[in-house]
Amino acid sequence: MLKVEGLCTEYPNERGEIVRAAQDVSFEVPEGKLFTLLGPSGCGKTTTLRSIAGLERPRSGEISVAGRVVYSGSRGIFVAPNRRGFGMVFQSYAIWPHLNVFQNAAFPLEAGARRLPKKDIREKVMRVLTAVQLDAYADREATKLSGGQQQRLALARALVMEPELLLLDEPLSNLDAKLRELMRFELKRLQRELGITTVYVTHDQSEALALSHAIAVMSEGCIRQIGTPREIYEKPRSRFVADFVGTTNFIDGEALARGRVRTGIGDVEIAPGEELRAGEHVVLSVRPEDVELSEARAGGANVWEARVDQKVFLGEYNDFQVKIGERVLLSRCHPSLRTRVGEAIFVKLNPEKCIAFKG
Amino acid sequence: MIAAAPALPRSFDWKWIVIGACVALTVYIAVVPLAFLLWQSFFTPQTAAKAARFTLDNYVQAYGSGGTARLFWNSLQFAFGASLFSFTLGTALAWMNERTNTPFKTLFFALSIIPLVIPGILFTVAWILLGSPKIGILNLALQEWFGLERPLFNVYSLWGMVWVDGLHYSPMAFLLMTAAFRAMDPSLEESATMSGANIFQVARRVTLKLVWPAILATLLMLFVRAIESFEVPALLGLPVGIHVFTSAIYQAVHRYPSQIGLASAYGMTLLVITSIGVYFVSRLSSRGSKYATMTGKGFRPRRIDLGPWRWAAAAVFIVYFLLIVVLPFAVLLWSSFQKFYSIPSWQALQNLTLDPYRFIFSYPNLPRTVWNTLLLSFGCATLIMLVTSVICWIVVKTKLPGRWLLDNIASLPLVFPGLVLGLAIMIFYLNVDVGVYGTMWIMFIAYVTRFMPYGLRYNTASMLQIHKELEESAAMSGASWGTTFVRVVLPLLKPGLVAGWIYVMIVSIRELSSSILLYSPGTEVLSITIWELWENGQYVELSALGVLFILALFVLVMAAQWLGGKFGVKE
Numbered sequence: 001m002l003k004v005e006g007l008c009t010e011y012p013n014e015r016g017e018i019v020r021a022a023q024d025v026s027f028e029v030p031e032g033k034l035f036t037l038l039g040p041s042g043c044g045k046t047t048t049l050r051s052i053a054g055l056e057r058p059r060s061g062e063i064s065v066a067g068r069v070v071y072s073g074s075r076g077i078f079v080a081p082n083r084r085g086f087g088m089v090f091q092s093y094a095i096w097p098h099l100n101v102f103q104n105a106a107f108p109l110e111a112g113a114r115r116l117p118k119k120d121i122r123e124k125v126m127r128v129l130t131a132v133q134l135d136a137y138a139d140r141e142a143t144k145l146s147g148g149q150q151q152r153l154a155l156a157r158a159l160v161m162e163p164e165l166l167l168l169d170e171p172l173s174n175l176d177a178k179l180r181e182l183m184r185f186e187l188k189r190l191q192r193e194l195g196i197t198t199v200y201v202t203h204d205q206s207e208a209l210a211l212s213h214a215i216a217v218m219s220e221g222c223i224r225q226i227g228t229p230r231e232i233y234e235k236p237r238s239r240f241v242a243d244f245v246g247t248t249n250f251i252d253g254e255a256l257a258r259g260r261v262r263t264g265i266g267d268v269e270i271a272p273g274e275e276l277r278a279g280e281h282v283v284l285s286v287r288p289e290d291v292e293l294s295e296a297r298a299g300g301a302n303v304w305e306a307r308v309d310q311k312v313f314l315g316e317y318n319d320f321q322v323k324i325g326e327r328v329l330l331s332r333c334h335p336s337l338r339t340r341v342g343e344a345i346f347v348k349l350n351p352e353k354c355i356a357f358k359g
Numbered sequence: 360m361i362a363a364a365p366a367l368p369r370s371f372d373w374k375w376i377v378i379g380a381c382v383a384l385t386v387y388i389a390v391v392p393l394a395f396l397l398w399q400s401f402f403t404p405q406t407a408a409k410a411a412r413f414t415l416d417n418y419v420q421a422y423g424s425g426g427t428a429r430l431f432w433n434s435l436q437f438a439f440g441a442s443l444f445s446f447t448l449g450t451a452l453a454w455m456n457e458r459t460n461t462p463f464k465t466l467f468f469a470l471s472i473i474p475l476v477i478p479g480i481l482f483t484v485a486w487i488l489l490g491s492p493k494i495g496i497l498n499l500a501l502q503e504w505f506g507l508e509r510p511l512f513n514v515y516s517l518w519g520m521v522w523v524d525g526l527h528y529s530p531m532a533f534l535l536m537t538a539a540f541r542a543m544d545p546s547l548e549e550s551a552t553m554s555g556a557n558i559f560q561v562a563r564r565v566t567l568k569l570v571w572p573a574i575l576a577t578l579l580m581l582f583v584r585a586i587e588s589f590e591v592p593a594l595l596g597l598p599v600g601i602h603v604f605t606s607a608i609y610q611a612v613h614r615y616p617s618q619i620g621l622a623s624a625y626g627m628t629l630l631v632i633t634s635i636g637v638y639f640v641s642r643l644s645s646r647g648s649k650y651a652t653m654t655g656k657g658f659r660p661r662r663i664d665l666g667p668w669r670w671a672a673a674a675v676f677i678v679y680f681l682l683i684v685v686l687p688f689a690v691l692l693w694s695s696f697q698k699f700y701s702i703p704s705w706q707a708l709q710n711l712t713l714d715p716y717r718f719i720f721s722y723p724n725l726p727r728t729v730w731n732t733l734l735l736s737f738g739c740a741t742l743i744m745l746v747t748s749v750i751c752w753i754v755v756k757t758k759l760p761g762r763w764l765l766d767n768i769a770s771l772p773l774v775f776p777g778l779v780l781g782l783a784i785m786i787f788y789l790n791v792d793v794g795v796y797g798t799m800w801i802m803f804i805a806y807v808t809r810f811m812p813y814g815l816r817y818n819t820a821s822m823l824q825i826h827k828e829l830e831e832s833a834a835m836s837g838a839s840w841g842t843t844f845v846r847v848v849l850p851l852l853k854p855g856l857v858a859g860w861i862y863v864m865i866v867s868i869r870e871l872s873s874s875i876l877l878y879s880p881g882t883e884v885l886s887i888t889i890w891e892l893w894e895n896g897q898y899v900e901l902s903a904l905g906v907l908f909i910l911a912l913f914v915l916v917m918a919a920q921w922l923g924g925k926f927g928v929k930e
Binding site for chain 1: 758826828829831832833834835836837838839842843846847850851853
């Protein structure tokens with residue numbers, strides 16, 4: 001549905017230096033799916049989104065939506081943003097303070113090329129305001145809305161013209177934590193119900209994991225990995241992705257033959273997968289919840305004796321820092337484990353969950 | 360999106376026409392007169408018989424004589440004196456208002472509108488009626504009370520000029536220094552106190568260091584303003600032969616035959632001085648903004664309790680208020696009810712008459728003059744605000760190369776003293792005959808040029824508040840550039856637009872120093888009429904017109920404040 005190929009966008013910063021914000025970005029989003037661009041600030045995710053919107057003019061590449069080319073560097077096509085017909089929710093919501101709720105939502109229907117009769121506009125706007133539960137506030141001044149309501153109004157405004165593509169630029173980042181979680185469900189429900197193709201930009205990994213059909217992790221203008229939320233979390237293909245999404249333990253080592261890695265804590269059996277050449281320097285990534293602790297020695301591979309260095313009680317779980325020799329590992333386990341600091345404990349790393357990549 | 364390269368031919372957009380027209384107008388208006396002034400200063404006057412030819416005579420004549428050294432020295436003395444005086448006064452008042460518990464604080468706010476309501480020429484005339492050695496009411500009253508032989512002071516002197524000009528512009532210093540005091544985060548001082556510094560160390564090592572750029576910028580701004588001042592040197596200096604640059608330019612033009620080349624040479628000198636001043640002001644204020652740390656959060660400066668001294672402070676303030684508002688207006692009011700100008704006495708009181716007002720209302724040119732004034736100020740304010748809204752949109756919102764240059768060009772007229780601008784425009788349209796000279800259009804052009812930077816300021820302040828996503832969301836909603844500009848940008852700009860429009864309107868109504876070189880019979884404006892009445896010695900009639908003028912301006916300013924409150928920025 002949305003196809004981005006070889007997109008490069010640069011812009012000059014305040015000092016006139018050229019910033020390469022997006023470099024050779026390519027991905028596809030199938031009809032009705034929610035695709036997330038995830039990355040730290042300055043990674044080029046917003047620039048990529050703005051290039052799709054037409055707010056930024058790329059240097060090269062091609063962007064097409066449902067077969068319609070909206071930008072092509074080689075063919076010299078650039079459709080102005082107001083002719084692309086995409087809905088967009090901005091980070092600041094960009095609710096116009098001089099218009100009321102209804103007028104804000106009705107603007108896309110009045111301003112665009114196709115003018116609708118007043119009655120149709122009213123009907124469409126009220127329908128979309130009902131969908132975001134703002135129908136009771138239609139005549140209120142937009143500035144009198146709460147943060148969550150403004151966010152929903154911005155969404156309503158983006159949806160009112162029934163766009164082919166919905167672009168969301170960190171729409172939840174200005175809300176407080178409780179509201180953010182609530183809106184996350186709300187947004188997911190709405191997107192799944194309407195089946196609207198969506199590109200979502202965020203720096204919050206839990207948001208990305210919770211909402212997306214697919215995630216592209218970006219850094220320094222490039223896409224590092226594309227996959228489903230589960231793939232990104234469980235099978236990161238680089239140190240950056242493993243580090244950025246979730247928390248993890250890194251263990252340096254050297255690949256041995258056939259699925260084993262020699263590390264500072266001993267030889268580790270790893271998940272079969274990527275072909276590693278013997279003697280190559282590799283990094284292992286193990287999520288804290290995959291570092292299993294027990295007071296009795298467990299059977300199977302990858303078991304070591306360790307010592308509890310520190311522990312933190314967090315309610316739902318316990319965080320343990322355990323030391324194997326001088327090597328510290330972070331483990332997250334059930335609060336029922338009550339081994340005291342300084343006592344011995346057994347560590348087991350499930351080979352399936354030990355992901356190795358070239359370091 | 361305008362940020363990118365020029366639009367593709369296929370999707371040609373009329374926005375480029377609007378933008379192009381605004382840019383062209385700005386550049387034309389700001390650059391052309393300057394270029395011509397420079398040209399003229401190096402050439403002999405062009406006549407039917409002789410073509411203009413290159414010469415350095417103008418500068419030789421201007422600088423060859425010892426008179427110019429005197430001129431230079433007078434100008435500097437006057438400008439330094441007036442700016443220092445108004446700075447001292449303004450800073451003291453600002454400090455009293457911002458940092459102490461002086462009573463009658465509400466009166467301070469009246470201060471902000473005085474320079475707007477009382478035009479320079481009326482303020483000067485009022486102070487002549489108060490302080491002239493022969494007819495000055497203050498002089499005569501003090502002489503009588505203390506039985507003095509000679510008048511106590513003479514307003515026709517360098518000190519008199521400094522006094523009147525400095526007093527008139529002290530509210531400007533007050534406003535600038537108030538802004539500086541407000542921009543300073545008190546927690547910076549408090550943290551110095553918490554670090555163990557005593558009040559003098561805080562003042563010396565924190566407060567003064569922080570406010571220093573603002574002080575310097577204010578002083579420079581006042582200096583530039585004083586050296587451009589025309590009314591005071593013309594009315595107070597010329598009769599006793601104290602010349603400064605502005606009055607020398609005026610005389611050079613009005614001599615017969617008029618020496619435009621010489622005036623241009625003086626004008627260039629003045630322009631160089633003001634340019635240097637304005638350049639350093641802008642440098643300083645951009646550096647100053649680094650120090651100005653507006654937090655806006657829980658901002659409540661500690662006020663110093665003056666104890667019983669606060670009544671002394673209040674007394675100082677009331678005396679000041681008398682000198683700057685009450686006395687000047689009262690003396691105009693008094694003389695406007697006289698048949699012939701006379702000092703207040705029992706006898707004069709019995710001769711009160713409405714004749715001057717009758718004279719003014721039956722003044723043959725009055726309706727046309729009022730109409731001219733209103734037409735010019737209305738048209739000029741409207742054009743300026745619309746054009747500068749586009750200009751500042753380009754400067755603030757786009758990434759167009761060269762936009763900083765556009766900003767500077769549009770601000771260029773700031774360096775023009777009104778008289779020099781009038782001179783430059785006069786020269787240009789005398790040489791380039793497009794049928795503008797001698798019509799209202801030439802004054803219109805002068806006003807637009809002169810006040811464009813103000814319009815730009817107001818619009819820019821507003822424009823900076825508009826988040827770029829507000830426009831982008833309109834584009835994403837399918838709105839074209841024109842629709843976005845009219846339906847989103849202009850409404851959001853409204854507070855600045857309305858405030859700037861009214862401000863430009865008011866300053867255009869009072870404009871004198873450019874108009875005085877450009878008007879011709881039939882295109883007089885109100886301030887010119889006042890000037891003519893003064894030249895004819897019709898003091899009582901002048902006073903009547905002045906009283907009406909001040910009242911009208913007062914109503915306008917009040918309306919502006921009310922509108923400003925109504926259209927104020929929404930939270």
